[in-house]
Amino acid sequence: MFIIIAFTFPLYAEGEIYYGLFSGGDTLYNSDAFLSTSVVLFEWGAEFYVKYSSLLEMAEQQGKVILDPMYATYSIVFGLRFFWHQYFNLYFDHYCRHLIDRDLNEGKVVFNGEFYQVSNVKTLYHEFSRPFYRFTYGFYPQGIIVDWLNSRPFYRHRFNLVAGIPFKKHFNFGFDFEFTISNDKPAIKYAKVIPWTRVFVSRKNRVIYAFVKYNLVNTGPIRSPEGLFFFGTGFRF
Numbered sequence: 494m495f496i497i498i499a500f501t502f503p504l505y506a507e508g509e510i511y512y513g514l515f516s517g518g519d520t521l522y523n524s525d526a527f528l529s530t531s532v533v534l535f536e537w538g539a540e541f542y543v544k545y546s547s548l549l550e551m552a553e554q555q556g557k558v559i560l561d562p563m564y565a566t567y568s569i570v571f572g573l574r575f576f577w578h579q580y581f582n583l584y585f586d587h588y589c590r591h592l593i594d595r596d597l598n599e600g601k602v603v604f605n606g607e608f609y610q611v612s613n614v615k616t617l618y619h620e621f622s623r624p625f626y627r628f629t630y631g632f633y634p635q636g637i638i639v640d641w642l643n644s645r646p647f648y649r650h651r652f653n654l655v656a657g658i659p660f661k662k663h664f665n666f667g668f669d670f671e672f673t674i675s676n677d678k679p680a681i682k683y684a685k686v687i688p689w690t691r692v693f694v695s696r697k698n699r700v701i702y703a704f705v706k707y708n709l710v711n712t713g714p715i716r717s718p719e720g721l722f723f724f725g726t727g728f729r730f
Contacts, residue, residue, distance in 0.1 A: 501536045507617065508528070509727060510528050511526075511727030511728070512525070512725050513727075516722035519718070520553040522718045523553055524725075525548060525550055526551070527546070529544060529546030531543065531544035531545075540575070541572075544572070545567075545570075548566040550716075561594075563592065571585050580611070580615050582610035583610070584610075585606070587605050588604050589601075589602065603643070604644065605642040606643075606651075608630065608631045612628070618699065618729045621693050622695065624656075629652075631650070631652075635676055647676065649680065652673075653670070653671045656668060664691070666689065666690040667688075669686075669706075672684050672685075685712070687710075687711060689706040699728070699729070700729045702729070705722065707722050708722075
């Protein structure tokens with residue numbers, strides 16, 4: 494009796510880059526720059542991948558330095574993705590947020606969360622050409638043994654829904670919704686409601702786009718740019 498184990502090693506990558514500006518002249522929210530890339534390492538009934546991303550948060554710009562970040566968030570993800578009527582994504586995310594070039598101790602936090610996601614599209618660039626949804630639940634384990642894994646009391650449960658629909662040939666619109674329960678006692682609840690629209694040009698598996706988002710509701714334990722527009726441009730592949 495022979496057992497055949499079918500491994501494939503596709504080693505293909507996908508990712509996103511964007512840069513955006515906030516409206517309103519808030520001293521904490523000037524602009525954001527984001528970069529992420531993920532690589533599928535191998536397939537064995539499911540895709541196993543690793544992903545890296547970084548977010549630079551620019552506050553009020555002072556001096557001669559252009560795009561001087563105040564905070565930087567770095568993330569490394571290990572996950573698997575498979576298809577069963579819908580696309581399911583299970584992953585572990587280690588990420589940390591640091592102050593940049595400032596003599597302050599506050600603002601340094603580290604998180605380790607487990608995330609469970611379901612979507613009707615496989616990759617990010619498919620979100621432009623068809624109606625889509627992406628629902629994610631995140632859990633941040635904390636207790637006597639694992640306290641060191643997560644800065645407290647920021648997160649315990651996170652529920653996130655992103656959905657959109659195309660109209661015309663080069664436009665789509667949608668919203669981001671998030672509900673967060675902190676690890677405070679009693680727990681504090683946060684919410685995000687962010688409508689957005691994008692204009693884009695796509696070719697094969699690449700998309701260049703410009704976007705406008707409005708932070709209609711946006712409260713959180715770390716960032717709360719409520720009432721601000723966020724607009725910019727990006728590239729997905």
